[in-house]
Amino acid sequence: MKIGFHTDAFNSSYFSFEKCLQWAKQNGVHYIECGLIDGVSWIHGLGYQPHVALYEDPVLLRRKMASYGLALSQVDAAYPLSGKDGPIRGVPYVMKSIQWANLIGCPCVDTTDGMHQPEGLTDAEAMELMKFSYGQIIEVAEAHEIIVNIEPHGYFTTKPDMMSRMLDFCDSRYLRMNMDTGNTFIAGQDPVAFLKRFIDHVAHVHIKDVSESLAAAVRGQQTGIAVSHCAIGDGVNADNIRQCLELLRDHGYQGVLSMECEGQGGPMIEKSLAWLRGTLRDLRIPIEG
Numbered sequence: 001m002k003i004g005f006h007t008d009a010f011n012s013s014y015f016s017f018e019k020c021l022q023w024a025k026q027n028g029v030h031y032i033e034c035g036l037i038d039g040v041s042w043i044h045g046l047g048y049q050p051h052v053a054l055y056e057d058p059v060l061l062r063r064k065m066a067s068y069g070l071a072l073s074q075v076d077a078a079y080p081l082s083g084k085d086g087p088i089r090g091v092p093y094v095m096k097s098i099q100w101a102n103l104i105g106c107p108c109v110d111t112t113d114g115m116h117q118p119e120g121l122t123d124a125e126a127m128e129l130m131k132f133s134y135g136q137i138i139e140v141a142e143a144h145e146i147i148v149n150i151e152p153h154g155y156f157t158t159k160p161d162m163m164s165r166m167l168d169f170c171d172s173r174y175l176r177m178n179m180d181t182g183n184t185f186i187a188g189q190d191p192v193a194f195l196k197r198f199i200d201h202v203a204h205v206h207i208k209d210v211s212e213s214l215a216a217a218v219r220g221q222q223t224g225i226a227v228s229h230c231a232i233g234d235g236v237n238a239d240n241i242r243q244c245l246e247l248l249r250d251h252g253y254q255g256v257l258s259m260e261c262e263g264q265g266g267p268m269i270e271k272s273l274a275w276l277r278g279t280l281r282d283l284r285i286p287i288e289g
Helices: 019-028 060-069 086-104 123-144 160-167 181-186 191-203 212-218 239-249 267-282
Strands: 001-008 031-037 071-076 108-111 148-149 173-181 200-206 256-257
Touching: 001 071, 001 267, 019 031, 019 060, 019 071, 019 212, 031 060, 031 086, 031 256, 060 086, 071 256, 086 108, 086 123, 108 173, 108 191, 108 200, 123 148, 123 160, 123 173, 123 191, 148 160, 148 200, 160 173, 173 181, 173 191, 181 191, 181 200, 181 212, 191 200, 191 239, 200 239, 256 267
Parallel strands: 001 031, 001 256, 031 071, 071 108, 108 148, 148 173, 173 200, 200 256
Antiparallel strands: none
16 A cells, blocks of 8 residues: 555645655655645745645646655545535536646546535435536546545535445446545544445545544534544544554555644654554555555
8 A cells, every 4th residue: 555645734834735745755755645726825825835726737746746756646626516506616626626637647536525414405406416516527537537536524425325326426437435534433434334335436545533532522513524633543543544454455455545634744744654654564564655
């Protein structure tokens, strides 16, 4: 398996994307995941945001990343597709992200639904809306040979039966799932059972722990975690993560394990990296790169 990280670990540190590349090189990490920005903002333009804008040339950025020994495992285009504005805002954003991902050589684009039941829509209406949206998105994904992952992060996607229906929206090998160990747990699901049910669909994995205090306060009441303020291995989800890694190993998964946690400018994500490397060794899972 391969180890990577999401640059949202450095949101609070106001890192630039290039500073994230430097951190990765210093710590021997070769895969990176970032959010995509469709437009301009002052905080990104001034170098205080660790994500990438779609106006940035993907070929030139690919060359810069290669000079650091890095490649993108996934780009995050997770604008909620379940609401009324999903088709008009989310779909064009995801489509542009697919085209950009193709040019930079990134295999996956991440998508999801909203945190809450969409206002003004029944569940059935929202599901039909998303089915139509994913149909359009997958047509573009197939043309560019880019995997579109659905991440459990919202009202629909953290419910296993709903996720199953969503993964059947299109008969395409380019519609897959991004497993998230933290979001499934905080939503009140068993991450191990969730992964076991959908393991044939998994193309990318977020490794995320959950602090005891957060779990006690909101488990079963929220559908996702923006950034986990808990080092991987230090929380109440650590044993679930270990079992998920065993499941992935036994299933032959060889993709990226993307760490998602608050980085604290380095210390917390470095502690997470050490735990993940040590756990993979304990489980006799080879680490590529």
